[in-house]
Amino acid sequence: MELLKQSIFQAIDEESEELEELSKEIWQKPELNFEEHYAHEKLTNFLESKGFNVTQKFVLETGFKAEVGTGKNQPNIAIICEYDALPEIGHACGHNLIAEAGVAAGLGIKAAMEKMEKPCGRITVLGTPAEEGGGGKIDMIKAGVFDDIDVAMMVHPSPKTSSHVSLTAIDRVTVKYIGKAAHAAVYPWNGVNALDAAVLCYQTVSCLRQQMKPTWRVHGIIKNGGIKSNIIPDLSELEYSYRAPNKQELDQLKVKMRSCFDSAATGTGCQVSYDFSSKPYLNLVSNYRMADAFRSNAESLGVTFDAKEDEIGGSSDMGNVSQIVPSIHPLYNIDTIHGNHTKDFTTASGDPKAQLHTLNQAKAMALTCLDILTDENLLKEIRDEFAVFKQNSQ
Ligand SMILES: [Zn+2]
Ligand SMILES: [Zn+2]
Structure with a gap:
């Protein structure tokens, strides 16, 4: 030997x-x-x-x-x-x-x-x-x-x-909000603000963090928040990664995240779509x-x-x-x-x-x-x- x-x-x-x-x-x-x-x-x-x-x-x-x-x-x-x-x-x-x-x-x-x-x-x-x-x-x-x-x-x-x-197990998701563009000063009431949806989404997920297990992690960025300050943004996009010790807890967290994404859409009147990765990493x-x-x-x-x-x-x-x-x-x-x-x-x-x-x-x-x-x-x-x-x- x-x-x-x-x-x-x-x-x-x-x-x-x-x-x-x-x-x-x-x-x-x-x-x-x-x-x-x-x-x-x-x-x-x-x-x-x-x-x-x-x-x-x-x-x-x-x-x-x-x-x-x-x-x-x-x-x-x-x-x-x-x-x-x-x-x-x-x-x-x-x-x-x-x-x-x-x-x-x-x-x-x-x-x-x-x-x-x-x-x-x-x-x-x-x-x-x-x-x-x-x-x-x-x-x-x-x-x-x-x-x-x-x-x-x-x-x-x-x-x-x-x-x-x-x-940890990890998955990624891209969240998109579709609103309606309008002149931000002349006809703001005609607009549906997709940036507001992104901001609400970000804040709602931040509130969720209080109730998360210490072993869970959520981290995200706003990738797209509009083009010009005088146009009500009609599109916004966020990207999140979220992690948990195993697939079961990752799925629990996914359900909670989805509620956050949806609530921001309801609050602003935007349409929301989310694209979860097809290849989550397991723990x-x-x-x-x-x-x-x-x-x-x-x-x-x-x-x-x-x-x-x-x-x-x-x-x-x-x-x-x-x-x-x-x-x-x-x-x-x-x-x-x-x-x-x-x-x-x-x-x-x-x-x-x-x-x-x-x-x-x-x-x-x-x-x-x-x-x-x-x-x-x-x-x-x-x-x-x-x-x-x-x-x-x-
Ligand atoms: Zn690395
Ligand atoms: Zn590495």
Whole structure:
């Protein structure tokens, strides 16, 4: 076992410069949802050059899978890569590092598998586009990508280190009010004011916030509030995201939000329409058994975890994956105090200081893969825990 672990460390350490370069190239050329062509090309070429069996443009134009290993009726572990960026602020969520960690973990476990006496399973490094709102993993789930996957894992850079963060369920909605334009000074009584509807809607949702559970979140903007001050606006538009710990509570919140949208229409005489996203993100169900295995592997490499492990994080389409296969999505500090989705976090994601942390996470993932591939009991415990979750959620 010790030799297999050493081969993981060696494989990752030997490639550390190339891995850093790969991450830096993706960081320097940030690409948005479903447009990650450059990252797709770089990552798949790299994995192919290292002997993985690569499928480019897998399910989605910028999706991929890179497989290694064999073994019938043996586990298939997905190591998930993300590589999309945010508008204007680039890799402010550090997905260049997620891609690097996933590829590095794949290299590590591949080296260990090559040293094993008999086939013990498969590893699938899975490139999943468009986490930042596009729900690429949801498209992949619908296409059946996870049907032959037994467990899935990924790591995410953050200002915190946690093996099992809580990621909430989230949905988005666009609300439109249609009124009637009129000269604002000469015939204001002929108008129906769509901006008033938007303002009322915003305020009603703000009132609702008083009665919301502490774990619920609603945040929105007015996207369109008219053209000119002397025209009664005939169109306004708001955009909201809303979050809750699980789908059931998200649906409860949705009903309350809808009442707010409707009441503003009634009050102003506007027509209202709302467009809820077709791909809500579900809450993350961390598999504690797998997270514990990951945590002890990371601790063996000197990684320390924050005291508060279960704090509420954001949301991710990894949540949807975690509800169909046992999954983990640990967070790791990249030597920054700044939160994700800020310019400072973009800087931190491209800083060489993030490298040691990222490669430690990659090693911890590879070690966890090794545990799962070689310890039938562990896989059974992971599956048992997941079965309890499935039963309770029916
Ligand atoms: Zn993000
Ligand atoms: Zn992210």
